[in-house]
Amino acid sequence: MNKKYQRREVIKLMGLSGFSLLLPSCNLSNPSETANSPLLNEDSIESKPQLKKEEIFDYFKSENVSYLKKEDPQYPKNNISFNLRIQQEPQIIALCENTMGVQEAVKYALENKLQINVKSGGHSFEGFSSNTGGIQINLSLMNKMHWENESTLIAQPACLLKELYDETLPKKRILPAGSCGTVGLAGLTLGGGYGFFSRKYGLSCDHLLEATMIDGEGRMVKTKDDPKLLWALKGGGNGNFGIVTELKFKTQPAPKGFTRHRFKAYKLDSNRAKDILATWFRTSSLLPNHAFSAFVLNGKTLTILLTHYEKTDSEIESMVKELDKVCDKTSRGGERDLAKSLKTYYGVQEPIYFKNSSAGYYQNFQEIENYIVEILEKVIGGKGLIYQINTLGGNIEDPEKESQSCYPHRKFGFLSELQAYWDEGRNPEKIISGFDEIQEIFYNKGIRRQYRNYPNLKFKEWESAYWGEDNYKELQKVKMTYDPNNRIFHPQSIKPLNSV
Ligand SMILES: Cc1cc2nc3c(=O)[nH]c(=O)nc-3n(C[C@H](O)[C@H](O)[C@H](O)COP(=O)(O)OP(=O)(O)OC[C@H]3O[C@@H](n4cnc5c(N)ncnc54)[C@H](O)[C@@H]3O)c2cc1C
Structure with missing residues (x-):
């Protein structure tokens, strides 16, 4: 990151937010020498005839895929992940043009016994879309959309x-x-x-x-x-x-417009932060479904966001009034154009150093009330941590939707997240240890459900945390049907039945 971001700036830039291994470089002149992946048994790798130097680029290009190796000028650009904390070095990046290209690249990986990871937007918190020594199926060229009819969108x-x-x-x-x-x-x-x-x-x-x-x-x-x-x-x-x-x-x-209100509180201590949090939980749990709110504690400074896109109901008014009483500054917004408003939340566009992760789903404030001061103290006292809670609930809870998907957390109206950002060259060890301590407190207090899209390598029992035990077993059956040999792999990928 060339530009240095202040923490306050980062949280603004991150919008709503969300929000390894460095092995010695491979000698890619001979694919057989570097085809071993962390997943596969090296003994099972058959040796391949060595390619002559002049053959390499022909061999590694086809109509639907470019197979980039470390020497290829396109490799570095395609190897960057949004999270600069994670450095990986796949043996090959397969830059695919279409479904046929992906199929060809997977077959190539199977033949060469390469671990397969897949990257679309590259925003994985833990680097699950790439690897070191294997193949990265890179889909970045597959970004087209078309309409089947006026409401059905087909997207790459x-x-x-x-x-x-x-x-x-x-x-x-x-x-x-x-x-x-x-x-x-x-x-x-x-x-x-x-x-x-x-x-x-x-x-x-x-x-x-x-x-x-x-x-x-x-x-x-x-x-x-x-x-x-x-x-x-x-x-x-x-x-x-x-x-x-x-x-x-x-x-x-699409709604016609979008309205945003913002509340700030400064120089907080943990008791005041807890009081505001209690008010936030009480009022946000009454919001109509077209409204959304986020509680974002960044060190001693709190920002609360409240958005909606239909008329201002009485519950929104009453939340505004109550937050206005307990916070230091209120900025009421009027209705704005939807597209323009959404752009203000697009966040940082270029890769940055960060560590983010889910910090648990909650049903209500009572679940965390007795010990939340301890967490707030760590966020307020420990330099560099951001603790965010977002509202879920509403129609996410629909039982029909629940039966049609393996997403298992529908009864939880709130999702929390921990975040830390730093500049290049800074040692993040201290921030990350504060981060881990908070996760440990939540775990010990029984907050065990986590959002799959905010993964953390340190989650214990991650299988049930992301999907619940019953759904995980069903997902393992699906794995047996489509990937029984565990070719598609990352540290928290679903394991085939009977594998450790
Ligand atoms: C700055 C930031 C903001 C965020 N904001 C939000 C938010 O508002 N709401 C929210 O819900 N989440 C949010 N997230 C989390 C986000 O949903 C996840 O990080 C998501 O997995 C990123 O997808 P990607 O395609 O960009 O990432 P990638 O790193 O490309 O992929 C992420 C994971 O999906 C897998 N994958 C990717 N493409 C495919 C494919 N085609 N087939 C099979 N598997 C695939 C990868 O293997 C990897 O495991 C945010 C994350 C960040 C970093």
């Missing part, structure tokens, strides 16, 4: 959210999704996907009608032939069964 996986909004809003349609402009549509949808519009319409994954996938065996499959696969992709599809190459969504009518 690497459409970014800003491209999605640019496509849908002029047609007065919207797909409920996140706020950050450079997040990839596939990664977001396959892990759930929430944002300003989810309480009214549901999650991004609830809008997925069909998908096409190249599975871990290199076969092209379509969810219309297997409803169970569609169920699994709605919240459990990130880097687990195969590479999703096309997504068909139903869209919703």
